[in-house]
Structure formats: C-alpha cells, structure tokens
Amino acid sequence: IALIAALNGLLGWATALIGFEAVTIELILGYLFQPIAFLLGVPWSEANVAGGLIGQKLVLNEFVAYIAYLDIADTLSPISQAIVVFALCGFANFSSIAILLGGLGALAPTRRDDISRLGLRALLTATLANLMSAALAGFFLSFQ
Structure with missing residues (x-):
C-alpha cells in the first residue's frame, strides 16, 4: 500500500512537470477496468469510478477498496453501489497469491x-467468480 502511495506521488509529480492533470494508479486502473464495470451493469458515466475500485481491489486488497468506496458511494446510483459492493466482496487480489503460496x-x-504455477490461474478464477456475482446482482436489481 505504501508502494502504491509512493508511485502515486511520483506519477503526480511527473505529470505536473509536463503540465498535465495529476495521474494516479487509481485513475489508470479506472480506465483499465471501466469496460469490465460497464459489462457488469454499471452505467458508462459511473464505470470509471467503479472500475477504479475493482482495480484497487485486485492490485491492493478489498479493505483499501472498500475504504475508497465509502468516500465516493454517494456519487454512484443504487444499482451501481450494489454491483460495486458485490465486486469488491472477495479475496481475489495479488496479496492472496502470497498467502496461498505461504x-x-x-x-x-x-x-x-x-x-x-497455479497462483495466477487461481487469481483469475477467483476474480471471475467475484465479478460473476456482481453481474448477477446487477441483473436482478435491474428489474426493480
């Protein structure tokens, strides 16, 4: 977590030097995972925020992502909130591979x-199971 904070500081400093808006790891993850959040049922206008949270969960852990979610939960629609909560609920992250190996x-x-050898496959499988639960939650809540 401290390494990500250091990288955010370095990225922010470097992009400020060339005159751009501060870029963070969370912003990059948001753009990377925006299509996935959209496929889960999050509206495109909110998919960047949701994708950033999903990316944080994968790269850092679910606790950090939930804390970040608390700060921005009011900006998301109720269905997006439910999808994000389900997507963040799980232990599929890179630190879990180390726990598995240990x-x-x-x-x-x-x-x-x-x-x-199977660690990354297990991470991918667990992530897909997590996202499938989130997609089902979005599917069933869309009928309300």
Missing part, C-alpha cells in the same frame, strides 16, 4: 512449484 507451501513443500 500457507499451502508450508503444508506441501514438495508441491510448491505446482502451487506457484
């Missing part, structure tokens, strides 16, 4: 190579 690697030290 825990399972201690239980089965001879299989550590297999576990490390």
Whole structure:
C-alpha cells in the first residue's frame, strides 16, 4: 500500500512537470477496468469510478477498496453501489497469491512449484467468480 502511495506521488509529480492533470494508479486502473464495470451493469458515466475500485481491489486488497468506496458511494446510483459492493466482496487480489503460496507451501513443500504455477490461474478464477456475482446482482436489481 505504501508502494502504491509512493508511485502515486511520483506519477503526480511527473505529470505536473509536463503540465498535465495529476495521474494516479487509481485513475489508470479506472480506465483499465471501466469496460469490465460497464459489462457488469454499471452505467458508462459511473464505470470509471467503479472500475477504479475493482482495480484497487485486485492490485491492493478489498479493505483499501472498500475504504475508497465509502468516500465516493454517494456519487454512484443504487444499482451501481450494489454491483460495486458485490465486486469488491472477495479475496481475489495479488496479496492472496502470497498467502496461498505461504500457507499451502508450508503444508506441501514438495508441491510448491505446482502451487506457484497455479497462483495466477487461481487469481483469475477467483476474480471471475467475484465479478460473476456482481453481474448477477446487477441483473436482478435491474428489474426493480
């Protein structure tokens, strides 16, 4: 988390030097995950914000993303809020790969190579399961 804050400071400083608006990791993640948030059912006008939160959850962790969500929840529509809450609810992030390697690697030290090879696949699968739950929430709430 401190590394992301340092990168945000460095990016903000570098972009201010060349006369652009301050760029942050969250802003970049927002643009990267905007189409995914839109596919989940978030309106395009709110998809950048929702995508940034989903990206924060993946890169940092869900606790940081939920804290950021609390600051901007009022700017999202109720359906977008529900979709974002479901999308953030899970342990699919890069730090979970380290936890997986540490825990399972201690239980089965001879299989550590297999576990490390499957770490990114497990992250992708868990992320897709999370996003599928969010899409279903958006689908069912859209009928109200």
